[in-house]
Each structure stands twice: as C-alpha cells, then as structure tokens.
Amino acid sequence: MVLSPDEWQAVGLSLKVAAVAVAVSLPPAVLLGWILGRREFRGKVIVETLVTLPLVLPPVVVGYLLLMALGRRGIIGQALEDWLGVRIAFTWWAAALASAVVGFPLLVRSVRLGFAAVDPRLEAIARTLGASRWRTFFGVSIPLAWPAIVSGVVLAFARGWGEFGATIVIAGNIAGQTRTVPLAIYGSLETPGGFASAWPLVILSIVVAWAALLGSEWLARRGGRLSVAVR
C-alpha cells in the first residue's frame, strides 16, 4: 500500500496511542472486571452503567469532559501544569487518554465475561492445594480468563486506533503530534481534491478493525472451551 510519509506518521501515532491507551487501562480494567464478574454488592448496577457510559456517550462529550478536567484551566490540568510543569491537553498523551476512556468499557465487559465463566470451584480447589488468594488469582483465574482478556485488549486497541470525536476535542489535529489515522482521513477530506487520497488509510482502517473483530471472536470461542472445567 502506498502511504505518504505523513500518512506513515499518522499510522505510527495511531499504533502508539492505541497501545499506550490499552496498556494504561488494562490493570484497572482487570480489577474492575473481576469485581463485577465475581462480586455482588450494593450499587453494582450504578458502577456497571458508569463503566459502560463512555461506550454510548457521544465521544465529543467525553472529549469535552476531559478538556474540562485536563485543559489549561481544568482542575487537574492546571494542577499538573503548576506543580509539575506537565501539559497533557493537545499532546499525544491526551489522544491516548481519550482512547483509553472510550476503550475502557469494551475492555471491562470482555474481562468481566471472562472471569464470570471461570468455575469458582476451580479457585476453591487451588486454595485447598495451598495456593494463596493472590496465587490463585494469577495461577488459575487469570490464565482461564486470558482469552477473554486478550479479546478485550484487541477490541479496545481497535477502538483506540479509530478514536476521533474525543481526540479532536482534547488533542486537536496537530500533524506529527496528535494527528492519528482518523484525523488524517478527516484532514484529507478537508483538503481540496483530497477525497480520493484518503483511500489507503480507509482500507487500512477497515483491515485493522476487521482483523480485531475476527481475532477477538476467535479468542472468545477458544476461551469458552477453556474456562469451563471439563465434564
């Protein structure tokens, strides 16, 4: 596929943003997925719906809220700038953060299903064999939920790769800094005569999204077979 250097830059940036977004959200997503998949508690529905909210909220709203918090005059943004001299809004970190927030529900849902499918009696048996709570979690629960976790990672990655609405609000569209693949495509459309030049990135996006869905589906099926104790 023929890509211009700028387009290659957008692809590289999209990969980086999506990867960082997933890496940052994975630990809390695993924790939350485990709690939601395993525990019953008061107000669980509230937590569940709050976690899922970014999935159905207009991404622009997410971007707006992030900008409120992390922008120069935002509560967190101002503190970060005053204390550490760090600016997040309109950097690629902001793009990663936007991707993380919108990908988080997909990750949690998948992880949660994975843990819910693990037979709790397998964990109980591990405990009788001398494994601590912690070791049981890492030695039995995580490996059995692994396909679902990876499936969630793949989906969240694909979502992060294509994140647009929240990104453009909080990160802008700065070439080489925050111009990810969808922003580059959008940029092409705005350029006179650029409509046709967008197709390589469009095809690439379709391939990435489709591959992610296929991979995630395959992992989900494999997980279904694995996590249920035989018999």
Added chain:
Amino acid sequence: MTGLHVACGHSFDGGFTLDAQFEAPPGVTALFGPSGSGKTTVLEIIAGVRRPQRGKIQLGEKCFFDDHTHVELPSQQRGVGLVPQDDLLFPHLSVRQNLQFGVRYSKQARPEFEHVVAVLRLEGLLDRRPSTLSGGERQRVALGRAVLRGPDVLLMDEPINAQDEALKHRLIQDLCAMVAELSIVAIFVSHDQNDVRRFADRVVLLDRGRVVGAGPAAATLDATVKSHAAGIDTPTNLVRICEIHAEQGAWIGALGENRAVLPAGQYPPGGAIYVSFQPADVLLSREDVGGLSVRNHWRGRIIDIVTSAGHVFIHLDVGQPIWAEITPQAQQSLAFRPGDSVICLVKTSALRPLQTT
C-alpha cells in the same frame, strides 16, 4: 498419629439442617449415606471450601474452625487434599502440571512423584490436557493431585466410581497403603455398601444431615439394617473367599469352614477374592438336602433376625457374617431363632466376584 474431630452445624435456606459430629482417626473412614444426606457438604466444610454456621473442626492440636473462638483457618493452611466428585482439574494445565500444582506450596512430607504416578497408572498421560482424558483417568489425576501435596487429611468424594472393578481394587489397595505409610486421616464419601465394607476401616453413617451410626465398617452397616438408618433397608453381602484352587474343572475356595464354588472366570490359584451377592439369593434350610443343582451349601448359625418393611432379614455366620432374605410367611412356618443351625444354599451364578487379581 492425630485424629480429626468434626462437629459442624449449618441450617440451609431450603430447610435442610446439617448437624454432624464424628471422629476420624488416622486410617480410612467412609462417610456413607443416601444422596442428600450431607456427605459432600461435610467434606467441603472440613476442606474450608464452605463455612459452617457453628461447630469445631480440629486435627490434633491444629484448629481448622471454631465458632466460639472465631478461628477460621483459610483453606490453604489446612493441609488437606480434596478430591471433588467432578474431579475439577485445571483445564489450562497439563496432567503433570495439575499433579504438581500443590507441591510447591507444601512443606509437609509427601509421597514421591514417580511413585504416585505409577500407583495411579498415569505414566502415559503426563503431557496430555485434562479435556483429552476419560472420566476414570481424570479421577485418578485428581486423586494424584490431592495426594502429591502431602495432605494431613485426604478428603475424597466418590473418588473411584468411574474406575473399572479390577483397577478399582488395586487403586484402593495402593492408596490405603499410602494412607497407612503417611499415617494420615483419609475420609471418603460413598453410597456403595460394598466399597465401604471392603475399603474402609471405619464408617460414619449420615442420614438427613445427622450421624446415625459410627464404628467399624461392616459391623456398623449390619447393625444399621435394624434401624433403617442412612437409607439402609436392604443389607448387601460381601465375603472374602480365600485358598482358591481348581478342582475338576471348577474354581473352589474357602469361606471359613465352608467350601465356596465360584462362577467360571479367572482366579489367582492360592489367592483370595471378594464376592458379593444379594440376600434374596440365599435359601435357608434346616438340614442339608441332596439332589439339588445348587452348588454352595454353607453351614451356618443365625446371629439375629431383623424384620424390615415386609421383609425378614436373617443375619448368619457362615465363617463370615452374611444376610439372607426370606418372606414373613417363610419365617412364620419355619420359625428361625437366633442360635439355630441352618444350611445356606447359594447358586454359583448368584455370586459376583468383585476382584480378579
């Protein structure tokens, strides 16, 4: 040599109440009773998988659970080996990894890996996944996993019901030898009277969540026929025939002073086997009768007579205790009494050899 003290009480939502108390000394104790009597629950409580509302579980000086002093030792510190009914092998691990799962956490003395693998006939299976194993194979892996962690208490929930008869016996023999060698407490759940009679030193009878009898296995089961407890309203017969030899094309063995004629089959010359048969297959006669096709004529003495739900069970000593079932009408006309001498007639084909090794 420390025994396990179990006292546990729990009221379940459905109205079922468990209230069981018993001692399990080192050796093999069977937990026997009909389904729904709470056997599995008791095992889970001992293992720490389930918390009872009240009670005390103690192994020697080591307290597993006490609701008075609020002691509750977590599962992983109890040093138990639990073999659940549906084996629950880790599906993501190979057989070898399953077997070794508890080994790294265990500081106790434990049997040698190779030895256990050989005893449980798992040599060819070590690199396979649990999903590729048969039910019997999975059961043996679950047994091995529990034994290899070097448990102080081995808890087995119907651990051998998927094994074929010949292997079952060898397995249990080897397992009992291991239990004796490690001098640990082994408790197995069963609803098969013959398994209990053969393999357990002691039995605890559970019925609707309560202990209705406990003591030496065969004697306790026999005594319970009277009380109908633990779902036992029909006794079974299990005798050990020894000094097996061939005689004029037939297999003959000794049952006390009596001669037992065995059905056609493969037997170890000079060896011994267990044979089971139904009480209804035993005919009683006051004196020995000739001209019958029945091959087994065993001389015996009546120990006791139990009437139960329209059946009359006669407990006899023919060198070993057995039961015969007769109709109330037969008892009325023949008027058997404890101490009477009788001849027991049993067709060869009614005898079921349980072990041919």
